Amino acid sequence: MNRAIVSGALALVSAAACLVLAPAASAAPQACVTSTLNTGYEAQGTITAVKSSTSSCSDLNLTYTDDKSADNYDYYAGRLRRSSDGSWFTCSRGYRTDVKVYDGNHSVSDPFFFLCTDVADGTRFGVASWLDAGDTVKITH
Numbered sequence: 001m002n003r004a005i006v007s008g009a010l011a012l013v014s015a016a017a018c019l020v021l022a023p024a025a026s027a028a029p030q031a032c033v034t035s036t037l038n039t040g041y042e043a044q045g046t047i048t049a050v051k052s053s054t055s056s057c058s059d060l061n062l063t064y065t066d067d068k069s070a071d072n073y074d075y076y077a078g079r080l081r082r083s084s085d086g087s088w089f090t091c092s093r094g095y096r097t098d099v100k101v102y103d104g105n106h107s108v109s110d111p112f113f114f115l116c117t118d119v120a121d122g123t124r125f126g127v128a129s130w131l132d133a134g135d136t137v138k139i140t141h
């Protein structure tokens, strides 16, 4: 006599495929683009640029400066052009004259060097210097 043996089904516990996705950095430097500009004397210089519409960066980060005077430092501010009437204004962060910005590279993640924040795509921008004009600067945006 056969006894029906009900074998318990083996529950195969599949290992949950836990794909841990690294959170996307909000301002990954490699996703930014960098433009080289010159500075004007408390105004935008003759070389300006347009805020990238494809990068993931929303700020204007000052990542390189070369002051052209003997001092080799200056104080910088971002300038933006209004699309409405083409006029220029200095970003609200303004010039901060408490710390001299010496020639060289500056960290893209150092908030001190965020000249303007939350800049709309397509906005034309420039950089102003406080002491004298004609400095070469790079903006990562």
Ligand SMILES: [Ca+2]
Pocket (backbone or CB within 6 Å): 066, 067, 068, 069, 072, 103
């Ligand atoms: Ca210099």
Ligand SMILES: [Ca+2]
Pocket (backbone or CB within 6 Å): 067, 068, 069, 073, 074, 129, 131, 132, 133, 134, 135
């Ligand atoms: Ca200068």
